[in-house]
Amino acid sequence: MARYKPQDHNSLLLPVVLSEQIVPGSFAFALNYLVDHELDLKPLDAQFKNDEVGASAYDPRVMLEIVLLAYSQGLVSSRTIEQACQRNVQFIAISGDNQPSHAHIAKFVANLSTQIKPLFSQVLLTCDAQGLIGRDMFAIDGVKLPSNASKERRGTHEELRHRADRLEKAADKIMALHQAQDKQGSGSGRSLHQATERIQRAGCATCRDLEHMCVNHGGADIRVTKQLLHRANICASLQQVGGK
Numbered sequence: 001m002a003r004y005k006p007q008d009h010n011s012l013l014l015p016v017v018l019s020e021q022i023v024p025g026s027f028a029f030a031l032n033y034l035v036d037h038e039l040d041l042k043p044l045d046a047q048f049k050n051d052e053v054g055a056s057a058y059d060p061r062v063m064l065e066i067v068l069l070a071y072s073q074g075l076v077s078s079r080t081i082e083q084a085c086q087r088n089v090q091f092i093a094i095s096g097d098n099q100p101s102h103a104h105i106a107k108f109v110a111n112l113s114t115q116i117k118p119l120f121s122q123v124l125l126t127c128d129a130q131g132l133i134g135r136d137m138f139a140i141d142g143v144k145l146p147s148n149a150s151k152e153r154r155g156t157h158e159e160l161r162h163r164a165d166r167l168e169k170a171a172d173k174i175m176a177l178h179q180a181q182d183k184q185g186s187g188s189g190r191s192l193h194q195a196t197e198r199i200q201r202a203g204c205a206t207c208r209d210l211e212h213m214c215v216n217h218g219g220a221d222i223r224v225t226k227q228l229l230h231r232a233n234i235c236a237s238l239q240q241v242g243g244k
Contacts, residue, residue, distance in 0.1 A: 021093035027072050027132045032094055034123055035061050043115040058100050063108045064116065065094050068123055071174050074139045077181040078102035078109070106182045113175055120171040125164055138170070140177060145170050 022029050035041070044060035069091060070081040082102040084091045092099075100108075109116065124145075127133050138145055145167065 016089060018089075018093040018097065021089050025132075027127055027134075027137060028069055028090060028094055030127050030130065030132050031065055031068055031072075031123060034126060035065050038126075039119055039122060041119070044112060044119075047112060047115070058098055058104060058108075060108070060112070062095050062098050063100065063105070064119060066091060066098075066100070067105065067109060067116070067178075068120060069094055071120075071140070071178075072133075072137045076140055076174060076178045077185060078106040078178070079185060081105050102182075106179075109175065109178055110182070113179070117171060117175060120175065121164075121168045124167045124171055128163075128167060138174070140174060143170050143173050143177070 022032055041061060041064075044064070048057050048060070050057055066081060066085060070076070070084060073084075075081050075084060079102045082100065082105060085095055085099045086092075124133070128145075133145060
């Protein structure tokens with residue numbers, strides 16, 4: 001019988017230099033450089049008044065880099081961005097191992113969207129001019145970035161203005177989708193909590209199975225949440241009829 005080398009799938013600790021994970025020539029590298037050296041972030045800094053009192057805040061530069069890197073990889077919900085900051089080495093590197101919660105990310109985007117949008121557009125325009133926005137980047141449903149053909153980037157002033165307008169509209173749409181996803185997730189969480197309370201009162205085994213399914217989905221699977229709530233309503237009604 002053939003003999004093969006053993007495989008070890010247990011955890012393995014590897015030394016990682018975070019600064020080396022942001023590779024020159026990549027979108028992440030350009031984003032990091034632009035945020036740290038080129039963009040005017042005074043409007044973001046002005047929103048924080050905790051220089052003498054209050055708890056320390058996440059640096060808005062770090063938050064901006066996290067959010068825009070997430071968008072480039074098609075992530076448009078605060079919960080998925082939170083997970084990326086915990087598990088994805090590129091996010092860990094660009095954030096300096098900051099791990100903001102989904103609540104912090106959602107609050108940053110919702111409260112500072114007016115300040116973030118022009119910065120996002122600047123990043124898109126600059127990276128587009130450098131040919132750093134590839135075909136598989138910003139792959140988000142309902143969002144279409146203009147082609148990155150070099151001929152178009154060398155077009156007339158009017159063509160370049162049209163391209164810039166399209167990129168700005170894409171930035172607006174991506175941020176709107178992010179906020180919509182966060183609101184949708186919050187609604188699902190409330191529905192799950194409501195259904196769970198009704199299950200506890202009804203004591204139905206089938207409902208408890210559905211609850212287990214929904215909890216495993218983190219409350220994000222809206223179809224299962226609605227099914228759970230509907231089933232809980234039926235069971236509660238039957239109990240009321242049986243009790244009469």
